[in-house]
Amino acid sequence: MSELLPGSIQRAEMQNAVTDGFLVRIGKETLLLPEADTELQTGQEIEVFIYQDKKGRLLATKNIPEARLDSYGWAPVIEVVENLGVFVDIGIPKEILVSSDDLPLLKKVWPVSGDNLFVSLDIDKKGRLLAKPINEADVMAELVPASPALLKTPVTGRVYRSTKAGSFVLTEEGYRGFIHPYERKKEPRIGETVTGRVIDVKDDGTINVSLLPLKQEGMKDDAENILEYMEKNGGTMQFSDKSDPEAIRETFHISKSAFKRALGKLIKENKAQQKDGKTYMK
Structure with missing residues (x-):
């Protein structure tokens, strides 16, 4: 069994070129470095990062990622896999899994392709590399x-x-x-x-x-959202300036005070009117 740990950085001696790249020697072991680089020469020493391919075989790469076993780095999300997690690109030839166990329970706040996670690396019980999002203790420490x-x-x-x-x-x-x-x-x-x-x-x-806009900017956006809501509901709504604050927040995602400002704007502009606890478009 190999003594080399995936996720580790090693000094390697270049051996010879092969069809898929180069062979490199690390101690008593020989690994494949599957990268085409005509500047590499036999006997040359280089620094490499150790990882596994999909079959679990150890490989070497000259790309040393920022995200390692002992450090964090930003990694773009490449793919989201239902019930498994997301795969991120740490800058090596293989994408690394962030397990669903390390993601929120609510999948609506899971990252999508193109988002970026701040991760370090870990090794699971089977010896495979995983990416782990930064924890609160490390954030506060740094x-x-x-x-x-x-x-x-x-x-x-x-x-x-x-x-x-x-x-x-x-x-x-x-x-x-x-x-x-x-x-x-x-x-x-x-x-x-x-x-x-x-x-x-x-x-x-x-x-x-x-993340909310300033009051003046927000008032315009909120007023437009209220008008759009009424348009979708036959030109009326069950809300007025007397409505329950939580019901307002649940429907429009704004506070009651912001709702009243936006509603006042619409009434002042003669775009809406209130009657019998309801609001109507004019």
Whole structure:
């Protein structure tokens, strides 16, 4: 049995070219490096990354990924497989599985092709390489503290964790952000890139982020959404400025105060009117 661990980085000596690439020697073992590179020469020493092919055979590659057994790196999602997980590209010839066990229970927030996960590598009980999304402890350990000057500034990040409490993001600068469900119109996916604004800088250096537009911009969008809702329901709706806040949030994904502002705008523009606890298009 091979003593080489998949996911490890090794010094290898070039042997000879073969049909599928090159043979390299690592200690007492010889592995295939399935890459065409005319600059490689017999006897040359290179650094390689060890991985397995689909049949479980150990191979070597000159591509050293950022995501390793002891470090994290961003990896684009290539394929989503129902009940299995997602496959990500860490920069080697083989895509690596992120198990469904390490993804949210709600599949609507699973990543899709093109999203990016911040992962490290692990080896399962069968000796196979897996990719593991970053955990909260490691995020906090590597935290870049945010300055109070960031308050109200725009920020872009990728979602790395999703819970009932809200969504957690890592920003381009390395800040850790939190998005409360009330600060978004829809729940973002794990790995999705989102842009919002900083609404609070916490004492521990983390930030709270809102994905909602500013009031004036939001009022216009909310008013358009309300009109569209009424159009789809025969020009009327069971909602008014007296309606239950939770019913409003569940239907329109906005607060009651935002709903009242948008509704007031429509009434002022003579596009809607309220009567008997209902609202009608004009």
